[in-house]
Amino acid sequence: MSRAFVSKTQKRSPSEDFLRMVAERFRVLGEPMRLRILHALIDGEKSVTELVEATGATQANVSRHLQTLAGTGILGRRKEGLRVFYRIRDQSVLDLCDHVCGSLDRDLRERTKALR
Amino acid sequence: MSRAFVSKTQKRSPSEDFLRMVAERFRVLGEPMRLRILHALIDGEKSVTELVEATGATQANVSRHLQTLAGTGILGRRKEGLRVFYRIRDQSVLDLCDHVCGSLDRDLRERTKALR
């Protein structure tokens, strides 16, 4: 596996631009509502209206978050008549989420244990 | 592997609190300066002053980011005399970064290819 952040071969620190791009990816995932949208798309593509129902947010808000998610390539867009369907474009983003969930779990367990 | 975000067994959507916690983890990683600090800590613990030198940021700013990173359990703290040393507490956070770097790479390649 090639490591771009933790490079075994080159010690040079990442460029400003590179760090900005990586940070942007994380930042996009750093909003509960966007995670909710992502979760709603796990079992396949959905239209904006369906996502509005699934999330309970306003149409405008969902639409904006969808632009953000699609803008960074996390979601794909497909137009069909009046409706626009969004889908998870790179399933590996779900691995990311699970990774974070896993370490969150571990930390919560550790803290619980520390309380006794 | 247990999946907390993408659960095969339960379809119930994640609670508000859970999503907030997951989002917070991503958000913490969503700042270039914090990634820079993280990168500086790859080859072992460093004092605040060393991190100030490595990142080029002000002492106050580095200190604040360190509080943030330590607060979510990403970094560990060790006090020795006047100095405080920080270290990466859970190495798996580096996997996360590389994961993002990888998908970033893929997207950039795809866009480059699309230009031709």
Place this chain on the structure above:
DNA sequence: CTGTTATATACGTATCAAATCATATAGTTG
């Protein structure tokens, strides 16, 4: 064309976070 539906966006507001400066705190040295 008119009306209707689905989605996107402009604008205003409120909130939050990053950075800086100045200062406080804690540990060390003499």
Place this chain on the structure above:
DNA sequence: CAACTATATGATTTGATACGTATATAACAG
């Protein structure tokens, strides 16, 4: 004790962004 060093934090400014309301755009139906 005073002076010094390393780190943390309060106060402020500034910039970003999430959300709501209203409106614009686009596709379709009649």
